[in-house]
Amino acid sequence: MKLLLDNREAIADGVVLLTLRHPDGEPLPGWTPGAHVDLVLADDLVRQYSLCGDPDDASIMQVAVLREPDGRGGSRHVHDVLAVGQQIEVRGPRNHFELVEAKRYLFIAGGIGITPILPMIAQIEATGRDWRLLYGGRTRSSMAFRDELEHLGQVEIRPEDEHGPLDLRAVLGEPDEDAAVYCCGPEGLLTAVEQQCADWREGALHVERFAPKAGATQGPRHEFEIELAQTGAVLRVPAGQSVLEVVERAGVAVLSSCQEGTCGTCETTVLAGTPDHRDSVLTDQERAVGDAMMICVSRSRSPRLVLDL
Structure with a gap:
């Protein structure tokens, strides 16, 4: 779908908030907390960004984008090329x-995570359940949505320049059987949280990565x-x-985006055979089931895979 860039706003050092609307004012597709969208910035430039607005507001979608000077060009395009009024x-x-049901929630965020x-x-707060957020960043001024939180x-x-690295042992050192842990941020943080958990x-632990594990x-x-x-x-x-390259060469249309196993766009149902999972999306439990795979990076442990394509 084509959406109109209705507004862009600098909300922290190096971070812009994009507000997207349907050009004809039509309601946008529903979504749930944790969801992301692909922005097709150019024919060969597609990037994924987490939705950070209100799921109950079908009039807009919002994403926040951090400028990454050493990235692959997506954030630079957003910051330097995209203009209000562009579709x-x-x-x-x-x-x-996705959020799972739990009695308590511990959220750990690093930077744009x-x-x-x-x-x-917002969803957990509305239900009255217990939650806690540990939010780290390089500096206070670089931390988006700080005022709201x-x-x-x-x-x-x-902020790291004030407090040093996040003290993960203090919050994760004692396992809580009733808590769900959600973490998003740079790979160093995710790896450290996985070790602590x-x-x-x-x-208990749920993570989302911006880059392959x-x-x-x-x-x-x-x-x-x-x-x-x-x-x-x-x-x-x-x-x-x-697998993605082979099926595309055979003329099979498959949606894909990151081509590094992080976005989940190319997830494909496996009807028979045993995938060799090499993505950074599926949980260990989902991998064990073996009924889906990311065909951009994952391969096969069996001589043949039967795919729902």
């Missing part, structure tokens, strides 16, 4: 970071076959190509 192709929303956490907090008693704002119950896409690369269930076609996937 942008938007895909989604999709959600691989606060964006998917905001609507989660500072007045809430359950929020600890910890090693003794927590299975499924270290080593996620590595591993042996063997040749295998895929069968496309909708046509019966059997295709060979060479060691040097991805």
Whole structure:
């Protein structure tokens, strides 16, 4: 769908908030906290951003974008090229970071990782359940949505230049059987939180990554076959190509975006065979089920995979 960039606002050092509307005023698709959309910035430039507005407001969608000078060009395009009044192709929303039911919630955000956490907090706060947010950033002025959060008693704002690194042991050192932990931010933070939650119950921790988990896409690369269930076609996937590349070369239209296993756009149903998961999206439980895979990076442990394509 094409949406109109209705407003852009600087909300922190290096962060702009984009407000998107339907050009004809039509209601936008519904979404739930944790969801993200793809912004098609150019033919070969598609980036994913978490929705950070109000899910109950169908008139707009909002995303906050951090300028990343050493990134792959998406944030620079948003900051330097996008202009109010421009129409942008938007895909989604999709959600691989859904809120689960829990008695208590511990939210941990690093920098721009606060964006998917905001609507989660609003939803949990409305239900009256217990929650707490630990929010870190480089400096106070770089932390988006700080003003909206500072007045809430359950929020600890910890700029690194004032307090040093987040004290994760203090909040995660003792497992809580009734709590769900949600974390989003840079890879260093996610890895540290995963380590601290090693003794927590299975499924307690939920993370969302902006980049592939270290080593996620590595591993042996063997040749295998895929069968496309909708046509019966059997295709060979060479060691040097991805499933996505093979099916696209065969003329099969598949939505994809990041092509590094982080966005979930190319998630495909597996009808038979055993995937070799190399994404940074699926949980361990979802991987164990084996009924879906990200075909941009994941491969096969069996000689053949049957895909719902």
